[in-house]
Amino acid sequence: METSFTPSPDQASSDASPDVVIVDAIYSPRDEDLDVDNPLIRALPPYVSAESVLVAFRNGPDFSISHRRLSANSRVHRISSLRLYVEPLTCHPILIESIFRLITAGYAWRNPRDKTQILVRARYAESMNGSNGSNMVTIIPPRPAHEAGLALFGVSGVGKTTSLNRTLSFLPQVIRHAELSGSNLQVVWIKVDCPPDGSIKQLFHWMLLEYDRVLGTHYDKELGNTVRLDQLMNKVAAVAKYHHTGIIVIDEIQFAASGAARRGDPFMNFFVTFTNLVRVPLLIAGTPKALSLFEKSFRLARRSSDQGAIIFTNMAFDxxxxxxxxxxxxxxxxxxxxxxxxxxxxxxxxxxxxxxxxxxxxxxxxxxxxxxxxxxxxxxxxxxxxxxxxxxxxxxxxxxxxxxxxxxxxxxxxxxxxxxxxxxxxxxxxxxxxxVMQAATQRQRNSVQLIAVSDLIAMGVPQSQALTAVIAALTEDDSLTGEDLVRAACEKAGITMESPHGADPEEQQSLPDIVRDAKSPEEALEMLRQAGWVVGDTKR
Missing domain, CATH: 1.10.8 (Helicase, Ruva Protein; domain 3)
Incomplete structure (x- = not known):
């Protein structure tokens, strides 16, 4: 099942997704690296405590009591921000701790500065020269038979995907190391959804496309359209190893259960083969339908949930x-x-x-x-x-x-x-x-505001003072228009505006008509006084 693999350049290209930031490694001593100076572990943010998780995990929208005074459309728009609302519950600390543990445990056996070769040669020589007497010598250091896994199940809507995304947000997706054997780009995690039709081949394509998205590489295009499933699987495994992947998360795994039922259950065999091949911890998540995969194959259950299965349920009334x-x-x-x-x-x-x-x-x-x-x-x-x-x-x-x-x-x-x-x-x-309605309302408000400011300027009010007065009036009552707005703005500007006494509203001239022939602001103001529209001194 071997397939050729040509590493892509380690510098992220312009094709990399703009929402993925590659950070430069900062190393910190960690107990988890067992004092062997494992850069893949030492570059990871530490898991501090369950208490710190409950503080940091929360994600609430931007909210202020003053928002309640905004327009209806503006408030409706803000209500949509609740879609990303996350409140830490008792189920969250164990999920976060499990994911951090899976990643660090997986890296413990994939140290790029591993000295196993030197150790094997030394132990082989020790065994052959008889210096250990009649005792047998372990030449190959022990390691797990396969990488650990985790399963997350729960009915739709209980927050599985949201919790996974929030947990992964505590870890950078890609870390750049100055010196590292193989790739100098460490992909801490990738997350893909299982295709709705349960296609295993499409799933592996999506994995490669996710690497291409975060790295700006072109791994998926390198295979061509006639690639076989075994070649795809080998390619994903090679890319995952080359880029020091910490964990692969496969969400919506229930689709694989449906596909397995239609196609004679091939998913489980390929899944186990892939876990053997890739040697990277896997986390699978899905609805209760996915449990049928585990009931049919104990081997798959053991491989994918060595760290246990976490079950998210609907909240109890407590x-x-x-x-x-x-x-x-x-x-x-x-x-x-x-x-x-x-x-x-x-x-x-x-x-x-x-x-x-x-x-x-x-x-x-x-x-x-x-x-x-x-x-x-x-x-x-x-x-x-x-x-x-x-x-x-x-x-x-x-x-x-x-x-x-x-x-x-x-x-x-x-x-x-x-x-x-x-x-x-x-x-x-x-x-x-x-x-749309808010934009239309704003356009209408701008028009009303402009007319009112023009009317005040025509009365001889300086432009800056007129604009300030109109805005103040609208802030107090955004329903004002026309003469009511001008009157309120005049009050804000300290000017008394009155309608001509005894005038028939239908025969009244508009303010622009009254001041049309004025040669100066002073003359315009005098015309308005004579027409009975302005009373008081506007010289400030």
Whole structure:
């Protein structure tokens, strides 16, 4: 199964993704490198403690109470930022610690400064010269039979992918070493999704494309269109070794289960072969459907979850749920925010069954609806109405979660995936609509502001003073237009503006008409006084 491998240049090309930053290695002594000066380990950020994880893991949107005074469209736009909301829960420290442990343990056996060859020669000579008497000499140092692995499972929406992405964000993706045998670029991690059709060949293509994305290389193009699966597998293994990969994360592994069922279960054989070949720790993540892969093959289960399987579940109706909801309730852009209370808590749990993504999406939709209808307030009635209208297709899944029966949950998990995608799309459309409406409103406001400033200048008010007065008036009441805005701005500027006494509104001249023939600001001001529009002294 050998295939040719030509290392690509170690300098990231212009084809590398702009969102990947290659950092230069900074070395720090680490207990994990067992005092053998392993640069791959010493260049990694350390795992400090579970407490530090709970502090750093949180990811909340930019929020201020002052935001509640913004326009409706501006607030709807800000509500969309809750999509990336992450609150640390009891399941997170063990995931982060496991990933850090997997990476450092894998590097312990792949030290680029390894002195095994010298040690083997010395022990061989010791064995052959009989200096050890009748005792046998171990010539080859011991090492694990295969690299360790980790499995992460949970129903859709409980935060598996979000938690993985957040955990990996604590590690640089690519580290450049000044001196290193082989490649001087260390790829600490790569993460790919399993193709929806469960194609193993496509999965390996995607792995190569991910290396190309982060390094600016062209490994995938080097193989051509007629490449065989075994050649692809060898290529990925060679690239992973050459670039000192710390861990390979494969998400949405349940798609492989579906593909395996259709094609006679080839996935497991290739998966085990690949783990033997690549010698890099693997982490696989998926929904409960992926568990069928493990039930069919004990060998695969052992290989992919040597460090254990972590199970993410929907939150129980307990102290952790209350903590999660209290933190979420801090992010209310509505003008009449609700405090956390038992009634809202019970209603939200009943409607979402503690599925993280459903809770956040329903919270977003409720705020958007409260803003659009003008109620500016959350209520159990609003939550139930939205859940009835939006969550109808996944009621079988909600019933399955209530039953806590594994097979029922597996059966309906796809419904939840589709609905979450639909909710994300709905919120995206609401946000885009708010952007368009906000832009249109701003254009209209700019026009109103410009006309008002022109009117004040025509009255003899200096331009800078006129602009300041109009902005101050609009800040106080952004609904002002026309004569009302000019009158309010005049008050801000210290000018009293009055309509001509007894004049018929239909016969009144506009301000520009009155001052059209003025030769100077002073003359314009005098014309406005004579017309009865201005009373008082404008000389400041």
């Amino acid at each position: 102290e952790e749920w209350e903590f999660f909801l209290k933190q979420l309730f801090k992010y209310q852009w509505i003008r009449k925010p609700r405090k956390f209370n038992k009634e809202l808590s019970a209603t939200l749990y009943e409607l979402t069954q503690g599925i993280h993504a459903l809770v956040v999406r329903l919270f977003q939709l409720a705020q958007i609806a409260a803003i659009r209808t003008g109620s500016e307030r959350l209520s159990t009635t609003l939550l139930r109405t939205l859940a009835r209208d939006r969550f109808g297709p996944v009621q079988p899944m909600m019933d399955a979660l209530r039953s806590k029966k594994k097979r029922r949950i597996e059966l309906y998990d796809d419904l939840l995936v589709e609905m979450l995608a639909g909710l994300d799309e709905e919120i995206r459309k609401q946000t885009e609509s708010a952007k």
